Amino acid sequence: MTGIMASRLKLLLAAIGLAVLLQPALAEPPRAVVELFTSQGCSNCPPADALLVEYSRRPDIVALSFPVNYWDYLGWKDTLAHAEFTNRQKDYAHARSDRQVFTPQMIVNGKKSCIGSDRAQIEKAIQMTGKGRSTLPVDVAIAEQNGTVTVSITETGEVPHRNAEVWVLPVLRSQTVPIERGENKGRTVTYANVVRGLKRIGEWHGGPARFELPAETARRGGDGFVVLLQVEENDRPGMILGAAKSPGL
Structure with missing residues (x-):
């Protein structure tokens, strides 16, 4: 091999190595989904909202804010709240049979209720x-191409349940709200991954599965x-088997 060819080979190998180093890391499969039920009218909620912002930055956590509306009577109507989210929180309480509905409340993996600002309890x-x-027991992957979102589900080992529903939740990555009245009057709070709706797209009965929907619907x-x-479980949300988040969340 001539000296020129050897030099070119070294440069090529160096370029390949650099390209590998610069490739983004693969998304880490989540180990948990944390759902914060919060309200702009709740004076105890801002520390929990700040904690959820922290959780939203962790690649191994799917963090979601569900603003509820039952504190609106205190003098400030939550600008992000929806009755559907209040119903979800109540359904969780009925599923657990403890009937505990409060803010800030964090639900972990669809099963465990925690005080939303108590990091130690949540961990x-x-x-x-x-x-x-x-990681969560079932792998969920998402891909988007030509305006279509594809959801792929892969069962890689033993799972606790083989019947579940597939949901898509549009979210706002970040929303900052100045609160003008009520218990948090004068405060400005930033919310992360604010859910804007829940859309059921199918059922899973074990094994590999694939679902498609328009990207516009997924983000609506x-x-x-x-x-x-x-x-x-009895028409109420239960254990979360798998989850995935779109790029940037």
Whole structure:
């Protein structure tokens, strides 16, 4: 091999190595979904909202804000709240049979209720509901091409349930709200991954599965979206088996 050819080969190998180093890391499969039920009218909620912002930055966590409307009578109508989110929180309470509905309340992996600002309690719930796993039990992947979102579900090992529903949740990545009246009068609060709706796109009965929907539908009302694979128990939300979030969340 001539000296020129050897030099060119070294440059090529160096370029390939640099390209590998510059490639973005693959998305980390989530180990937990945390849902914060919060309200702009709740004086105890801003610390929990700030904690959810932190969780939203973790690649191994799917963090969601669900603003509820039952504190609107206190003098400030929550600008992001929806009755559907209040109903979801109540359904969780009925599913757990504890009837505990409060703000700020964090639900971990569809099962464990925590005080939304109590980091230690939430981390413990992540460990408990994860049962020693490093990820959720079912793999969920999303891809978007030509205006269509494809959701792929892969069963890679033993799973606790083989019947679940597939949901798409449009979210706003970040929303800052100046609160003018009520218990938080004068405060400006930033909310992360604010859910704007829940759309059921199908059922899963074990094994590989694939679902498609328009990207516009997945993002409707938001600028990103989350997919949840969630068990339904007596028409109420239960254990979350898998989840995925769109790029940027």
